Amino acid sequence: MKKFMVFIYPQGASIFNLPQEAQQIHIQKVGAYLGQLKEKGLLLDAQPLQPTGTLVSGNKASLTVKALNQTNIAGFYTLQAEDQHSLISILKKDPRFEDASWQLEIREVLEMM
Secondary structure (H helix, E strand, O other): OEEEEEEEEEEOOOHHHOOHHHHHHHHHHHHHHHHHHHHOOOEEEEEEOOOOEEEEEEEOOEEEEEEEOOOOOOEEEEEEEOOHHHHHHHHOOOOHHHHOEEEEEEEEOOOOO
16 A cells, blocks of 8 residues: 545635535535545545644755745645555545535655655
């Protein structure tokens, strides 16, 4: 099995623009989907991210620290699958796609240790 990071990006209107009841239904559906993946041993981690953060860039001689506000990444999954094709089949069933427009970025984890 290979390990993948999946970064979650909302596109267009935020899920938080939905009425509270619709938000709760969305959270329940996504939670059930993630629970099924966990039971199958495919989900290793899944977390939302704060909309703010910090960017550190540059080099040893000159580092810049910059606040990030309202970044467009909503969270991440860490999943395992046989290959990227199998992972895409799994992700197509994500109920996020039923409630709004989302983008999922897939990156294979190259394990060093």
